[in-house]
Amino acid sequence: MPINGIDEEVKLILDQIQDNLLHRAEELLDSSIAQVNSTKEAEKALENKKIVFGAWCATAGCEEELKTKFAIKTLNSPLEQADLKTMKCFACSEKANKWFHFGKSY
Numbered sequence: 747m748p749i750n751g752i753d754e755e756v757k758l759i760l761d762q763i764q765d766n767l768l769h770r771a772e773e774l775l776d777s778s779i780a781q782v783n784s785t786k787e788a789e790k791a792l793e794n795k796k797i798v799f800g801a802w803c804a805t806a807g808c809e810e811e812l813k814t815k816f817a818i819k820t821l822n823s824p825l826e827q828a829d830l831k832t833m834k835c836f837a838c839s840e841k842a843n844k845w846f847h848f849g850k851s852y
């Protein structure tokens with residue numbers, strides 16, 4: 747490789763490395779998340795060490811119930827929210843208000 751082209755070449759390689767890392771991180775994240783429709787599915791996903799993703803009513807009462815009954819805690823809500831339409835909360839079957847990530851509470 748000619749020395750005068752090295753800047754371009756290095757930049758290209760760095761870009762490729764960055765793309766690869768991002769891609770692998772995204773894959774890892776995707777494979778670590780399980781979308782659930784019930785507390786039963788959520789418990790199972792958590793047993794398998796996954797992060798739970800579900801449509802949630804986002805009420806304090808439901809959060810408390812998840813914590814005490816199922817040892818499930820709220821993590822965060824994605825900034826980009828897919829349309830919930832008429833979806834129900836995976837835990838209490840009330841109207842869902844938000845997509846949310848959940849984890850195991852210890």
Ligand SMILES: [Zn+2]
Nearest residue numbers: 803808835838
């Ligand atoms: Zn609920």
